[in-house]
Amino acid sequence: MTSPLIKGNAVIAQSGGPTAVINQSIVGVVEGLRGPDEIGKIFGSRHGVRGLIEDNLVDLSAIDQTTLDRVANTPSAALGSTRDKPDADYCARILEACQKHDIRYFFYTGGNDSSDTCRIVNELSNEASYELRCFHVPKTIDNDLVENDHTPGFPSAARYTGLMFMGDQLDNRAIPGIKINVVMGRHAGFLTAASALMRDRSNEDGPHLIYIPETAFDLDAFVTDVERIYTSLGRCQIAISEGVQDASGESIGARLIKGEADAHGNAQLSGSGALGDQLATLLKEKLTPKGGKAPRVRADTLGYPQRCYPDASPVDQAEARISGRRAAEAARSGDIDGSIAIQRASDNPYQPKFVRVPLEAVAAKTRYLPEEHKQGDNDVSDAFVEWLKPLVGPLPEIGRL
Amino acid sequence: MTSPLIKGNAVIAQSGGPTAVINQSIVGVVEGLRGPDEIGKIFGSRHGVRGLIEDNLVDLSAIDQTTLDRVANTPSAALGSTRDKPDADYCARILEACQKHDIRYFFYTGGNDSSDTCRIVNELSNEASYELRCFHVPKTIDNDLVENDHTPGFPSAARYTGLMFMGDQLDNRAIPGIKINVVMGRHAGFLTAASALMRDRSNEDGPHLIYIPETAFDLDAFVTDVERIYTSLGRCQIAISEGVQDASGESIGARLIKGEADAHGNAQLSGSGALGDQLATLLKEKLTPKGGKAPRVRADTLGYPQRCYPDASPVDQAEARISGRRAAEAARSGDIDGSIAIQRASDNPYQPKFVRVPLEAVAAKTRYLPEEHKQGDNDVSDAFVEWLKPLVGPLPEIGRL
Missing domain, CATH: 3.40.50.460 (Phosphofructokinase domain)
Known part of the structure; x- marks a missing residue:
C-alpha cells in the first residue's frame, strides 16, 4: 500500500499538433500539483518527451499566476511539442530520465499516441518497481479518442x-x-x-x-x-x-x-x-x-x-484547464494512473463530467463519427x-x- | 442651382470581393438616407450594378433597425456582389436603369474599379443633364486606394x-x-x-x-x-x-x-x-x-x-458604418458626388477623419505600401x-x- 502523496518531482510534456487550449491543460496540471503539501519540483519537458531524454527541462515550480494565466490563454504548445512516437526503447530512456530526476509524477498531453506512450512508460515503471504516476491529459482537434464525448482542443x-x-x-x-x-x-x-x-x-x-x-x-x-x-x-x-x-x-x-x-x-x-x-x-x-x-x-x-x-472556445478553455487539474489531483491522491476523459453528464443544460479511465482503454485506439x-x-x-x-x-x- | 435635397429614389450596391464590414457600409448609407425629409425609396441592387441592368432590386426602405444591425455585423455582401467591370456601354445601361426607377442617389461600395464605375456613371448623368448624385464608399482588404489612410475592410x-x-x-x-x-x-x-x-x-x-x-x-x-x-x-x-x-x-x-x-x-x-x-x-x-x-x-x-x-475589428466596423453614413449625408446636402476617404486626424490617440474626395482622385488608381x-x-x-x-x-x- 503506497502513501496517497509521494514526495518527488513532477514532469509535464506536450505532444503532437498544438491546439488553442493545450496550454490550459499544462497550467491546470501545475495548479493541481500545487496543493497544501508540496510534492517537489514541477518540471516542463521541452518538445514533448524528447526533453526528458535530451535533458532539456525547465522548472515551472515558481511561475506566478499572472504568467500562468497568460500562457493558458495563448494557443500552441508553450513547452514545445514533438512528432516522436516512442517505442519501448525510447520509453525506457524516458523512465531512466524520470529516475535520474527523482520524478514520481508524469503528465503527458496529447492524442492516442501520447496515451500509448503513457501506457508503456507506466508499464515499464511498474516492472521496475519504480513508483511513477503516469497521467494522460487528452488533446486533439481530431476528437478521435475513445471513452471521450469530446477532447480538449476539438471545440476550439x-x-x-x-x-x-x-x-x-x-x-x-x-x-x-x-x-x-x-x-x-x-x-x-x-x-x-x-x-x-x-x-x-x-x-x-x-x-x-x-x-x-x-x-x-x-x-x-x-x-x-x-x-x-x-x-x-x-x-x-x-x-x-x-x-x-x-x-x-x-x-x-x-x-x-x-x-x-x-x-x-x-x-x-x-x-x-x-x-x-x-x-x-x-x-x-x-x-x-x-x-x-x-x-x-x-x-x-x-x-x-x-x-x-487565437479565438478559442471558452468552454474548451475551461474544460482543458479542469482536465489538467483533475489529472494532477488524481495523481496526488494515490499510486494510480490513467487518462482524464470528458464525458457528457447532461445534454440540456450541457454539463460535462471528468472521468479517470485506464490508459489501456484510450491508448492507440481511434474513435469515429458515430452513425447518428x-x-x-x-x-x-x-x-x-x-x-x-x-x-x-x-x-x-x-x-x- | 439645385436644391439641397432632391426627391427621388436611392440605390445601393456592393462590388468586388466581400469583406467582414462591407455590410456596415450599406447599413450606414441606409441610416444616412433616413433623414427627417424623406427622399423616396431605398433600393438594394443585387450582385452589384448587375442588379440595376437586370432589374433585380430589393426595397430596403422599411427594414427595421434590429435587422439592419444584424446585417451590419454579418460578414460578406448581403446584397450579393459582382466581378463585372463595367465599360462605358454597361455604365450607360446603369444610368438608364436609374432613370427608369427615378433613382437620384447612387451609392457603390468597392475598390478602385467601383470608384471608376461611379465616376463614369456620374459623367454620363452629367452629360444627360440627369441629376444623379454618385457616391463611392471605399471597401477593399487590399488597402490600395489613394487618398485614404486605410480603407474599410482592410483592418479586419x-x-x-x-x-x-x-x-x-x-x-x-x-x-x-x-x-x-x-x-x-x-x-x-x-x-x-x-x-x-x-x-x-x-x-x-x-x-x-x-x-x-x-x-x-x-x-x-x-x-x-x-x-x-x-x-x-x-x-x-x-x-x-x-x-x-x-x-x-x-x-x-x-x-x-x-x-x-x-x-x-x-x-x-x-x-x-x-x-x-x-x-x-x-x-x-x-x-x-x-x-x-x-x-x-x-x-x-x-x-x-x-x-x-467573422471576427471583425470593431474600429473597422464603426468606420465602415460612418463612411456609409457620410456618403448619404453628403448626397442629401446637395448635387455633389465623391468618395468618402478615411484619413488620419491624429496618431496618438488615434483619430480618423472622413473626407469627401473627388471620384477622379480615387478612380482606377493604386496605392502602394509607403517607403517608410x-x-x-x-x-x-x-x-x-x-x-x-x-x-x-x-x-x-x-x-x-
Whole structure:
C-alpha cells in the first residue's frame, strides 16, 4: 500500500499538433500539483518527451499566476511539442530520465499516441518497481479518442471551422460558384462535420456537401453531387476531409497527386493545397459544357489556423484547464494512473463530467463519427450540430437581406 | 442651382470581393438616407450594378433597425456582389436603369474599379443633364486606394492575418520547421505586411521574412534568406504575397506553375494553394543536404477567411458604418458626388477623419505600401506596425514559458 502523496518531482510534456487550449491543460496540471503539501519540483519537458531524454527541462515550480494565466490563454504548445512516437526503447530512456530526476509524477498531453506512450512508460515503471504516476491529459482537434464525448482542443478547432464556413458560405452566396474547403482530420470526420455548425438549411446555406473519411469517397459520385447542387442553386460549398479515401482504403489525395508530374515531389497532403487544387481542376474539367465556360471553382485548405487561431472556445478553455487539474489531483491522491476523459453528464443544460479511465482503454485506439451523426454519404445530421453547439462558445447571428 | 435635397429614389450596391464590414457600409448609407425629409425609396441592387441592368432590386426602405444591425455585423455582401467591370456601354445601361426607377442617389461600395464605375456613371448623368448624385464608399482588404489612410475592410483582414500569423508562429516554434503563408493582395503589400502585427522581435518571433509585391522577388535570394534564418533559429516563418513578381514584372506564381505539367489546367493563383506548394517544393529541393533529410516545409494559403472570417475589428466596423453614413449625408446636402476617404486626424490617440474626395482622385488608381513602412527587401518597419495597431481592435497577450 503506497502513501496517497509521494514526495518527488513532477514532469509535464506536450505532444503532437498544438491546439488553442493545450496550454490550459499544462497550467491546470501545475495548479493541481500545487496543493497544501508540496510534492517537489514541477518540471516542463521541452518538445514533448524528447526533453526528458535530451535533458532539456525547465522548472515551472515558481511561475506566478499572472504568467500562468497568460500562457493558458495563448494557443500552441508553450513547452514545445514533438512528432516522436516512442517505442519501448525510447520509453525506457524516458523512465531512466524520470529516475535520474527523482520524478514520481508524469503528465503527458496529447492524442492516442501520447496515451500509448503513457501506457508503456507506466508499464515499464511498474516492472521496475519504480513508483511513477503516469497521467494522460487528452488533446486533439481530431476528437478521435475513445471513452471521450469530446477532447480538449476539438471545440476550439470546431469553432474556427464552423465560423470559417459561415463566412465562406456567405461569400459564396455573394459571388456564386463552387467552393471546396479541405479540413484537417485524417481518420475521423468530427472536424469536417463541424463545417455545418452555422448552417441554416432553410436558407439553403452551405456546406451543401460534407465528405468525411469514415465514408468511402467516390470521385464520380462527387462530380454528380456537385453538379446537382450547382445546377439547382448556382453555387455549391463543399467540406471535405484531407483524409477521404475510396472504398479500397486508398487516399484520394494521394491518388489524385500520383497522376501528377513529378514536380510535386511527393504526395504530402498536410500543409499543402494539393487535394483541394486537384479536386477543383477535376470539377472544372468535368463540369464545363462543350464549348462553354468553366464554372468558377475555388479551393481553400484550412490549414494551421484550425489548430492555432487565437479565438478559442471558452468552454474548451475551461474544460482543458479542469482536465489538467483533475489529472494532477488524481495523481496526488494515490499510486494510480490513467487518462482524464470528458464525458457528457447532461445534454440540456450541457454539463460535462471528468472521468479517470485506464490508459489501456484510450491508448492507440481511434474513435469515429458515430452513425447518428452521419446523414447519407455526404452530409451530417442535425443531431451532430445539436451535440456540437454547447461546446463552441458564443456564436454570431447571421443577418440577411 | 439645385436644391439641397432632391426627391427621388436611392440605390445601393456592393462590388468586388466581400469583406467582414462591407455590410456596415450599406447599413450606414441606409441610416444616412433616413433623414427627417424623406427622399423616396431605398433600393438594394443585387450582385452589384448587375442588379440595376437586370432589374433585380430589393426595397430596403422599411427594414427595421434590429435587422439592419444584424446585417451590419454579418460578414460578406448581403446584397450579393459582382466581378463585372463595367465599360462605358454597361455604365450607360446603369444610368438608364436609374432613370427608369427615378433613382437620384447612387451609392457603390468597392475598390478602385467601383470608384471608376461611379465616376463614369456620374459623367454620363452629367452629360444627360440627369441629376444623379454618385457616391463611392471605399471597401477593399487590399488597402490600395489613394487618398485614404486605410480603407474599410482592410483592418479586419489585417486583424485576421496578424492573429493567424501569431498562432502559426507559435505553432512553428512548438514543432520547428519552415512555414510559408501566402497572403492575399495582388498589387499592394499592406495585408502581407500585417503578418507582423503581433511579432515581438526580441523573442525572435515570426514572420522572419515578408515578401510584398512592391519589391522585386528573386528566387535565389529567397532560398538564401530562408536558409540563413533556418540555420540560425532552426525554424522560419515566411509571409509572402500572392502577387510577388520578379524584377521584370513577371508573376512568380505564374512562372513556377508554368514549369508544371498541364494537369494544373491553368495558372490560377487566387483560390488555389499552388504558389505556396511550389515554393515549398523548391525549398525542400534546395535546402536538402546531399544524402541528408529534407527540412520540414509546410505551406498554407490563407484564402477566403482573410476577407470573411467573422471576427471583425470593431474600429473597422464603426468606420465602415460612418463612411456609409457620410456618403448619404453628403448626397442629401446637395448635387455633389465623391468618395468618402478615411484619413488620419491624429496618431496618438488615434483619430480618423472622413473626407469627401473627388471620384477622379480615387478612380482606377493604386496605392502602394509607403517607403517608410518597408524595411529592406524582405521585411516591414516597426513604423508600419505602429500605424496598423490602432485599427485592428483588441489583441491578445502572448504568454511564454
